[in-house]
Amino acid sequence: MQVFKEKTPLQEAIKAAKSKAETIGLVPTMGALHQGHLSLVKQALEVCDRVIISIFVNPTQFDNPKDLEKYPRTLPEDIKLLEEASSNLWVFAPTANELYGDNISSEQFNFDGLEQVMEGKHRKGHFDGVGTIVKRLFEIITPHKAFFGEKDFQQLQIVRKLIEKTGLPVEIIGCPILREDNGLARSSRNERLNTNEREKASFIYQTLLKVKELFGTKSAEYIHNWVKEQFTNHPVLKLEYFEIADTRTLEKINRKRKGNTYRAFIAAYVDDIRLIDNIALNNEE
Template sequence: MQVFKEKTPLKVAIKAEKSKAKTIGLVPTMGALHHGHLSLVKQALQTCDRVIISIFVNPTQFDNPADLEKYPRTLEQDIKLLEEASDNLWVFTPTANELYGENISSEQFNFDGLDQVMEGKYRNGHFDGVGTIVKRFFTIVEPHKAFFGEKDFQQLQIVRKLTEKAGLPVEIIGCPILREDNGLARSSRNERLNLEQREKASFIYQTLLKTRELFGTKSADYIENWVKEQFKNHPVLKLEYFEIANTQTLKKINRKRKGHNYRAFIAAYAGDIRLIDNIALNNEE
């Protein structure tokens, strides 16, 4: 397995692969890899001849400097995990200077309002940072396909909007959420949870499952109030937001409309560790 630290040698190697008509897949990550990431890699390997995994903790998508500082960095372990997964992988581990030069800042994007709700509402500038780094990786790698987890569903829709607006010839593929045995969505942040937090954080998924059940007969307002009540006295978790939104526009639901798909989105804190999750409430397109 080859590890590239600089973009120029990577681009040369990719060009050689494309000259042999090989399909290039990209799995962008911030490292601290877990089985959720490996499920994306596995899906990429099924449809691509060469899969590139980027490992880069992107500073421009963190609105909280403390969160950036605490984000787990386990590069040696990550590379070992990928080596065990497949021989057909390349890893790209650039520095911030390699990607940004001296000016580590975000571009400004118009995502047609997808970035103004939920995560965007609570994390100032987050999606401009995401858009900036994804666009740079797409420019460097020029993949045929890129794979993103549905745990970050809002991010997935924003990346789709980015490729559409910028006219980038990349097929964006959303991959199902992988969960721990208790239902907690797999995340690099889970490694920061203590035993009690990790156990009780399963409440998030349990709440989403009940939300899906209620969605058949109850209004969105009823469900939102019910969720807030469930979290009010929780011993470990503090709810930041809960919303039911249209899958395509991410706009908060007023009333259900036939032919539209909806998802429930949730963000909660266990101590200072922020956890997000979501679930489809009806048939997905």
């Protein structure tokens, strides 16, 4: 397995692979890899000849400097994990200077309102940072396909909109959420939870399962109030937001419309550790 720190040698290797008609897949990550990431890699390996995993903690998508500072950085462990997964992988682990030069700042994007709600509403500038780094990686790596987890469903829709807006020739593939045994969505931030917190945090998924059940018979307003009530006296979790939204537009639901698909989204804190999750509420294509 090759590890590239600079873009030029990587681009030369990609050019050689494409000359052999190899299909290039990209799995963008911020490292601290876990089984959720490996599930994306596995899916990519099934449909691509060559899979590249980018490992880069992108500073422009963090609105909270403390969160950026505390984000786990485990490159040696990440490389070992990937080596055990497959020998047919390349890793791109650049520095911020390699990707941004001397100007570490975001481009400004218009994602037709997708960036204004939920994560975008609570994390100022977050999706400008996401759009900047994803666009840059696509331009450097020129993959045929790119794989993103549905845990960050809003991000997935933002990336799809980025492709629509820029016309970059990349197929975006969403991959199912991988969960721990207790239902907690796998996340690099889970590593900061102690054993008790990790178990208590499974309440997020338990709540989403109940929301899915209620969605068949109760109004969105009823469900919203019910969720807030469930979190009010929780011993560990503090709710930041709960929304039921249209999967295509991410607009908050007013009333269910036949033919539309919806998801429920939660963001909550355990102390200063922020966790997000979501669940499909009806059938999606």
